[in-house]
Amino acid sequence: MKKLFAGLIAVMAAGSLAACGTSEETSGEGKEKIVMGTSADFPPFETHDNSGEIVGFDIDLAKYITKELGYELEIKDMNFDGLIGALQADTVDFVASGMSATDERKENVDFSVEYHRSGEMFITLPESEIESMDDLNGAKVGVQLGTIQDTAAKKLAETIDIEVKALDKLPALIQELKAKRIDVIYLDKTVAEGYIKEVGLKGFDDESSISPGMAIAFPKDSDKVEEFSEIIEKMKENGELEKLEEKWLKEE
Numbered sequence: 001m002k003k004l005f006a007g008l009i010a011v012m013a014a015g016s017l018a019a020c021g022t023s024e025e026t027s028g029e030g031k032e033k034i035v036m037g038t039s040a041d042f043p044p045f046e047t048h049d050n051s052g053e054i055v056g057f058d059i060d061l062a063k064y065i066t067k068e069l070g071y072e073l074e075i076k077d078m079n080f081d082g083l084i085g086a087l088q089a090d091t092v093d094f095v096a097s098g099m100s101a102t103d104e105r106k107e108n109v110d111f112s113v114e115y116h117r118s119g120e121m122f123i124t125l126p127e128s129e130i131e132s133m134d135d136l137n138g139a140k141v142g143v144q145l146g147t148i149q150d151t152a153a154k155k156l157a158e159t160i161d162i163e164v165k166a167l168d169k170l171p172a173l174i175q176e177l178k179a180k181r182i183d184v185i186y187l188d189k190t191v192a193e194g195y196i197k198e199v200g201l202k203g204f205d206d207e208s209s210i211s212p213g214m215a216i217a218f219p220k221d222s223d224k225v226e227e228f229s230e231i232i233e234k235m236k237e238n239g240e241l242e243k244l245e246e247k248w249l250k251e252e
Contacts, residue, residue: 034071034224036062037092039080041169043194044248045098045214057248058096061115062216064240065231079168081146084108087219094218094228098188100148101215110220113229114213115241116249120149121192123203124184125177132204137161142173142182148211149186174199190249 038058040046046056054075066073076092083099086092087109101111122141124130130139137160143150145166153164165182167173174195176182185192189205196203216232218225235241 031070031072033074034066034094035074035076035092036066037076037078037083037086037095038097039083039169040077041171042080042098042188042191044190046096057116057244058098060244060247061235061241062094062096064235064244065228068231069227079146080144081168083146083217087217090219094216094222094224096216098191098214099217101212101217102148104151105217108220109217110222110225111215111217112225113232114215115232115235116190116245117213118191119189120152120186120206120209120211121189121203122184122186122206123177123192123195123201125180126200126202128183128202130184131202133206133208136184139163139183140165140181142167142176142185144168144170144173144187147187149188152206152209152211153186177201 038046038054040048040054040056042056044056045058046054049055054077059075062075063073076086078086080097083092083095083097084105087095095109099105101114105111122130122133122136130136136156140163141153141156142165143153145168150164150166153162156162157164165176167176170185170187170191173182173185173187177185185195186206192203195201216228218228232241235244
């Protein structure tokens with residue numbers, strides 16, 4: 001897996017890439033411009049590298065799809081909890097940001113076919129005595145605002161004694177954990193495994209997780225859903241999706 005996690009924390013204040021509009025505009029080369037929204041704090045799916053460029057699995061996926069469809073891709077970086085609103089406001093044409101295609105989100109946006117499924121995981125400091133979900137009682141649980149883990153943690157708080165702290169950015173949660181202001185972070189399993197390896201943490205699975213897979217989100221009734229889904233299905237068949245998984249999601 002790409003070693004992007006420590007670099008992300010170092011550049012968490014990096015500015016976003018500017019976008020001039022949505023796909024109604026045309027580039028100088030005559031290609032239709034298409035604007036993607038993402039939250040570049042979610043390695044290995046999207047993050048800033050040491051030079052400040054946004055890179056990751058979702059970025060390569062979006063570049064491949066838009067190239068196949070003949071679009072010029074432009075990327076807007078924003079907080080995760082603002083991505084659905086950006087679609088609804090037509091400030092972006094689609095979102096690729098490790099977003100799970102939940103029923104709740106489907107009420108507001110449309111999704112492509114799924115392209116990845118991870119599950120969920122809790123991560124904590126190596127010296128922590130929290131080693132399973134049975135140890136969570138009384139814990140302070142950090143989540144990223146607007147994620148499915150945010151929703152799930154709040155539901156969990158109805159059944160056991162936990163305090164949920166939601167922040168905009170994952171690097172801020174890592175800092176909170178290292179400062180011992182929270183006890184665990186609840187997040188996507190693939191991302192969690194990267195932080196465990198690169199930051200020296202430990203973790204355990206949420207074995208009760210039945211979250212849906214990740215998909216690309218679009219405004220309701222977008223005519224781009226079908227064409228994006230067709231390319232993703234072709235990538236599954238021709239091995240291109242597997243290549244991206246090998247590049248970004250597999251251990252080196």
